[in-house]
Amino acid sequence: MVSATSLTSGFGIWDPILWVLAIIIGLVIAWILWSSGFSTYKKGTEQARPYLSGNAEPPKGEVHIRAGNLYWGFTEGLKGYYQRIVPLHTGIMTDYLLWMFWVAGILLIIVMVV
Amino acid sequence: MFWNLPYIAVVLLSVIGLATILLKRNLIKIFLGVSILTSAVNLFIIALGYREGGIAPIYTYAVSENMVMATPQALTLTSIVIGVATIALMLSFAVIIYKTYGTVNVDEIKELKE
Amino acid sequence: MIPGYITTNAPALLIAVPLLGAFLSPLIGKISRDARALWVLAVMTLTALIGYFVAFLVYTEGTLLYVFGATNATLAVPPDSGGIPIRIIFTLDAMSALMVTIAVTVGFAVILYSLTSDARRSGLEAYYTIFLLMIGAILGMVSTGDLFNFFVFLEISSLASAGLVAYKVEKGRAVEAGLKYLLVSTIGGIFFLFAIGILYGQYNALNMAMLADMIQWTPLDKLALVLVVAALAAKCGAVPMHFWTPDAYSMAPSAVTAMLVVASQASLYGLFRICFTLYGITLNYVTIGWVIIILGILSMIIGVTMAIPQKDIKRLMAYHAVSQTGYMLLGVGVGLAVLGDQALLNSYGMTAMEGGIFHIFNHAMYKGLLFLTAGAIIYQVGTSDLNRMGGLGHRMKWTMIFFIIGALAIAGIPPFNGFASKFLIYESVFAFSPLLSIIAMVVSILTLASFVKVFHSVFMGPPLPGNEQVREAPRTMLIGMTILAAIVIISGIFPEFFVQNLITPAAHALTDQAGYISAVLGGA
Known part of the structure; x- marks a missing residue:
């Protein structure tokens, strides 16, 4: 389907309008699902608290995973590469x-x- | 090959400049190397501009066929001015680096890396 | 409507307005800070209007000439000069017009942003002077048709950029970054001047069209090309000469960083201009094309893998800038590698070049946007260390939205503009060499992964202790970001409009060497 907005590369066609429509439809479906849930929980009780296998919730500042700990596995897995590249x-x-x-x-x- | 002397000087100056930049560790000496390299290029362009039997285009009554286009001279002047500005900016950076880091050794000026 | 003398002199005004405005701004600054802010904004607005006007003229009427000092602004070859264009000639074709459009758009957004973001600093009288000087130099680089003139503007932009990078001394670290940038630029400039000398010595000409008309492929021409490619590739931050990029980008004020991206792309423009217009098919296009492709692939891979473990937000984004430059080199490099083969060029070469050139446009917009959001975060939090950020999404909602737009665009997620250009690159490069296309896609995925990390660690999570005083960024900063974000979205949703009207003419202007020559020298 070629419309006025589609981008042709000579091999394929890309139509962002269709994509935007798909996103909007997806969001509408998500909203319908979300709004059909119960909103009758009681604030300030056990219902609104996070459940961490029965352990006490740590202070807010300690919950956040800092940037330095993200993708540790990735850099560890590519250690041989990074050990060569970084010292350059x-x-x-x-x-x-x-x-x-x-x-x-x-x-x-x-x-x-x- | 007497007429090639300027070009031999250009090559020599370039090699001296490059060697100074790469082998010396003192910032000021590196800037001297940059300056020598700039001079090599300037000499190269001015040597290109020489025409045997040409007349400088400043005499009103000269034969116009023998006048030399002053383009290389103009280029060299511009390039000298740019070189002066560059070296001045570099030196002023070196002053601040010496004040804050306490050194002008390039091997120790590597707060930013990796 | 517009007086004729403005129309004919528009290319000169494009440079004259920012330069004059730059050197008047310290004087205006003596009146008051607000007067200076207004003045700088007015100068930039005027420059942007002239830039759009010039670009409009080029796109509607074809290549625009401006001969400095001639009785007639389009008289490139005076009758008594013996057929040599002796004056400085500005030659604006569609590619130049595209770069002018990019430069003035980003410049306007960035100036608007910096009026607030840098208002707290000292030494502002010099800051805006150098800033406008840098914008003027970039505009000069992309519009000149004279090699030596290009060198002069290249050096002006290097000096101005280095001064701006070192502007916030930051215990000497910013000065170190500025010095590194200046040293690399200076050596690059010396290389470039050497190349100019070699070409001048052989052909007695500095005008690009004149040189393109006469150029052969002698060993000296080869040496000149090597010097130019090395110098300009270093200036645009291609691996393995990218080391200055993270240093300079991370230490400069954020508004300057966004403009530095455009300055790097002006060097990229110079590289393409010299490869395509100056040498054209006389050079060994397969070899040089592959050299540029390999530089691009290395930039993509090493840029993105170095970005992932970074802990400083702007340093991380700077490595992504290296990586995205790789896409442009890849796209245009593929175009260069098939330049002499008209069938292959029509089949996928032009598409690859369009992709690469569209990526230049897109990259300037979304990378500028990302650096501006990083600047807003640093402005409010007071640090650029990702480990000390968290939970900012609660307070800085607009900044977060702009960050999401920029991050999705750089990762090539539809419907943002990064995808449109990467789509063109993927599909056409696949026809050239499937492996290159696959590498490009993997790099895109890693880019997304790295921006998920930034998004999570900066905006997600509970508000951290110590960040309670964080507020939304001031309004003028948000307006600057809005302009760029709007362009990212619009050019993502209507890519065909941009490609047909801006990008395709630019790609054709690059490949059409004969057209460029005849535009300057007359119907040769």
């Missing part, structure tokens, strides 16, 4: 220039030979 970012400015000269040199060889 030495922060020394002459190293930055050295990389630039390396690239220029390699490019020169490629361009002259090929």
Whole structure:
């Protein structure tokens, strides 16, 4: 289906309007499901408290998972890669220039030979 | 190859400048290297502008066919001015870095890395 | 409606207005702070209007010439010059017009934002001067048709950017970042000047059209191309010369960072302009195309993987800027690699280039938006350390919405604009080499993962102790973000309109070397 708003790449078609319609329909369905739930819980009682296997709820500040702890597994899994890549970012400015000269040199060889 | 002397000087100056930038650890010396490299480029362009038997385009009554277009000279002047501005800005950065870090050794100026 | 002398002199005014405005702003600042703010905003508005006008002229009437100092602004080759365009000539084709549009749009949003976000700092008289100088230099870089003139504007933009990066000294760290940026830019500039000297020595011309007309593929031309590619790739932050990018982007004031993205893209524009317009098919397009593709792939992978473990919000976004630059290099690189083969170019090369160029436009918008939201967060929380943030979504609802828009756009989630350009890149690059397309998609997924991390750690969770005084960002900052967010959404929902009217002419302008030459030198 090609409409006035669709983007063609020569291989396929992408119509954002259809996508937006799908999102709106999805949101409406979600809203219908949500609004058919009970809203009659009692505030300030056990019903409104989070249930953590019967343990006491920790203070709010400790619940939040800080950024430094996110994707620990990812970096741990790719340790071999990160151990090679991160030390290259030495922060020394002459190293930055050295990389630039390396690239220029390699490019020169490629361009002259090929 | 006497007429190639300016170009040999350009190559020598470039090598000296690059070596200074990459081998020296003192910020001020690195800036000197940058300055030498700029001079090498300036010398290169001004050497390109030489025409045998040409007349500088400042004499009103000269034969107009023998006048030299002053483009390389204009380029070099502009480039010198830009070089001065760059070196001045670099030196002023070095002053602040020395005041705050207490060093001008590039190996120790790496608060920002990784 | 518009007087004729403005119409004919619009390309010159595009540079003159921000430059004059820049150097008058310290004087106006003597009256009062508000007067200076109004002045800076007025200058930027005027620049933006002229920029849109020039872009409109280019898109409706074709390539626009402006010859400085000539009796007639379109007289590129004076009759007594022996067929050489001796003057400085601004040559604006559709690609330049697109870059001008990007620069003035982001510039306007950013200036509006910075009037509040940086109002608490000292030394503002210099700040706005340098800021307008930087915008003027970017506009000059993208509109000039003269190699040496490009170098001059490149150096002005480097100096201005370095000064702005170092602007908040931050115990010397910002100055360190500024120095690194300046050093890389200066060496890049020296490379570029060397290349100009080599080309001038061979062809006695500085005008790009004149050079393009005469250029061959001698060893000296090869050396010049290598120097230019190395210099401009370093300036646009391609891996492995990207090391300055996170340093400079994270230490600059956020408004400046958003503009630095555009400055990097102006260097990218220079790279494409020289590869396509100056050398065209005389260069070994397969080799150079692959060189650019490999730089792009490296930038994508290393940029995004370095971004994931970052703990500083702006440093993380800076690595994403490196990664997104890779997409542009990939898209346009594929176009360059098939430049000489008209059948392949029609089949997928043009689409890849359109994708890459559309990504330049989109990236400037959503990356600017993201850096502005990061600036709003830092403005309110007082730190850029992600570990000390949390629960800000309760207080900063608008900032959160803008962040979501920017993050979804950069990750290529429909219906935002990042997806539209990535869609073009994926599909066309798949026809070129499936592996490259798959890498691009994986990088997109990692981008999303990394922004989920930022979103969670900044906005989600309970309000943290210590952040009680956090409020929503001030209104002028929100307006600046709204402009960019609106463009992100509109160009995401109506991508075809943007592609047909802005991007396709730009892509054709890049590949049409003969058109560029004849526009300057006359019907050659």
